[in-house]
Amino acid sequence: MTDQLKPMPENWQRALAVVAHPDDLEYGCAAAIAHWTDGGRDVTYVLATRGEAGIDTCPPTECAPLREREQRASAAVVGVSEVEFLNHRDGVIEYGIDLRRDIAAAVRRHRPELVITLNHRETWAGGAYWNTPDHVAVGRATLDAVGDAGNRWIFSELIEQGLEPWNGVRWVAVAGSDTPTHAQDAGPGYERGVRSLLEHRAYIEALTDEDPEAYARSILDMGTSQVADRFGGRPAVGFEVFSR
Template sequence: MTEQFEAMPSDWTRALAIVAHPDDLEYGSAAAISRWTSEGREVFYLLVTRGEAGIDTVPPGQAAALRESEQRAGAAVVGVTSVDFLDHRDGVIEYGPALRRELTREIRRRRPELLITLNHHDTWDGRTSWNTPDHRAVGRAVLDAAADAGNRWIFPELAAEGFTPWNGVRWVAVNGSPHPTHAVDVSDHLERAVRSLLAHRTYIEALTDRKPEEYCRALVSQATSEASARFGGRPAVCFELFPR
């Protein structure tokens, strides 16, 4: 018998979602975020790049502003009004202390109980579907920065800048992981998830020959249906949860 997902924790009020590119959250977490904001929880977005290398037919200089605009629109659909960018170059994010420091600063600034990120593992399926270097670098840096944020002796210069230690991160939730453990019932939030993904229309039109609306609806339906088999038959978004 397939092991069932546990329900995601609900005793929190503030989350910070940190991913590499515009659309990373809309391709997986948006329905869950829609539910959380509708319940009165506060969710902030932090994008490490502006996704300027993501559209083959649009030069990076034009794509950056376009993708930023689409990301803000997609976030607004699911109740997120705060969207920040770190300006790393798309496709060549480097994991290391510099990235951890930036994420630590933002965690201390937002002081979340829950961090949300995208798959940090080498593959998407646990076998041969290779993940991108940006996703791996950012996901791993988020997991590390969750601890860095609470340690006054790591990046002590941040305290001098006003970013005092925050040891209140209780979980890191990784979407798109090949090893999910928890899920969120999103039965009432599928339509908002579709519209949130559809906000990335320029990106999607360059990605597929299908009609954007059809593409988005099929993707959200498939993803939440696959998770439902391990969550009591309810449409769900799943995460690999790392408690702290």
């Protein structure tokens, strides 16, 4: 018998979501975020890039501000008002000290109890699809930067910038993992999850000829149904949760 997924932890107030690109959080995770913000929790988005290399027909100098606007509008749909961009280059993010430092700084700045990121492993869907280097780098760096944020002797220059160590992260939740341990009911936030993805209209229209709303609903339906049989039959967003 397949093990049932645990409900996501509820005893937290602040979350920080760290991903590589605009739209990364909207492919399912935003439905969970909508539910959390409805409950009075604070969620902040940090994106490593502005997604400037994401639309083939749009030069990066035009694409970056366009995708930034779409991301801010998308976040607002699910109750997120603070969106930061770290200005790493889309498509060529490098895992390393600079990325870890930037994410550790964000953790110290926002002092979350829950950190959310995206699949950091090389493949998706049990090995059927290769992951992108950007997702791998940012996901792995986020897991590492949470520890860096709590150690005053790592990136001590951040203290000089007024960013004191923060060791209050209790969980890191990885969305899109093939080995989820927890889930959040997607029902209450489903419609806003769809609308949140639809705010990335320029990206979606460049990606597919399908009607944007039909595309958004099919994406969320597929994602939230994958773990339903392990969560009481309810559509849900799955997370692999690492406790700290």
